[in-house]
Amino acid sequence: MLAEKTSSAPSSPRSLIHNRHRMSLPNSRAYIYPYFTSREEAGVMLAKRIKHYARYPDTVVLSIKPTATALAYEIAKELELPLDLFLIRSFQYNGMTVGAITDKSDQPLLKEQIIRGCDIPKDVIDELIAKEYIELETLKKECCPLNLTLPCSENATLILCTDGIQSGQNVRNTVGILKNILGYRGKIVLVAGIIGSDAQKIFMRETDDTIAVLCPQIVGTVASWYKESFELANEEISQILSQAKNLSKNIS
Incomplete structure (x- = not known):
């Protein structure tokens, strides 16, 4: 439709x-x-x-x-x-969305093509994910x-x-x-x-x-x-x- x-x-x-x-x-x-x-x-x-x-x-x-x-x-x-x-949280690197997480899984959704194309280091991605999980947990606690x-x-x-x-x-x-x-x-x-x-x-x-x-x-x-x-x-x-x-x- x-x-x-x-x-x-x-x-x-x-x-x-x-x-x-x-x-x-x-x-x-x-x-x-x-x-x-x-x-x-x-x-x-x-x-x-x-x-x-x-x-x-x-x-x-x-x-x-x-x-x-x-x-x-x-x-x-x-x-x-x-x-x-x-609940999901999308995260960016240099203005580009490179992934997202949800509270329903420990596995993130990653835009692998963008990550490889921009040669974004793994530790940078891991840091972005860790930061978003903190925000996600706060939302989960407050929004219930x-x-x-x-x-x-x-x-x-x-x-x-x-x-x-x-x-x-x-x-x-x-x-x-x-x-x-x-x-x-x-x-x-x-x-x-x-x-x-x-x-x-x-x-x-x-x-x-x-x-x-x-x-x-x-x-x-x-x-x-x-x-x-x-x-x-x-x-x-x-x-x-x-x-x-x-x-x-x-x-x-």
Whole structure:
């Protein structure tokens, strides 16, 4: 399924806001008007687009970005599916992403071609990995993921949720970790409030389904598409996941 674009009529206020936003260049001083009032609103919109996954067997909703947990919660609640936070940390060398780690495995995902091409010493990579594991453990302690067992059958489905995608490096690393490190064999569905059109084309090839509310040519910053400018604190993320745990009990 192609990423969906807004179907608002040309004269609607939301359509006008969308058009003005799309016309704003990343470095422009012009005011950029948000499209979504909140991550929750984007989550409700996305849930309507994937309602065929409601109560789908062997299916888990994963927030792949801590600040998108509120969005993912709305999807899980509407579809009556379990929710968890999937923690990863990507790391860079001289501005290039060279790998990523997850708390679910001691094995890192490494961009071997880039590492060899740039002749990056092993001790440098090891130092980057060690630093990211410290950050990852802090996130894990403060956000309190539920550590749900991921479905492992070929008939399983993971719905990966994020509020928006620019370059898509973190999302690409998440997919790579799931397939190449954790050995996940099921279906991967990527959903986002907004995906840049170039990134959308890439993920249509790398996932089984990629769905977005908006897919403009120019994204700018993801945060600029949301009226709520603040990000969730780790304590708030933990509270949302606790609510999701109670929700799963009621569903079962």
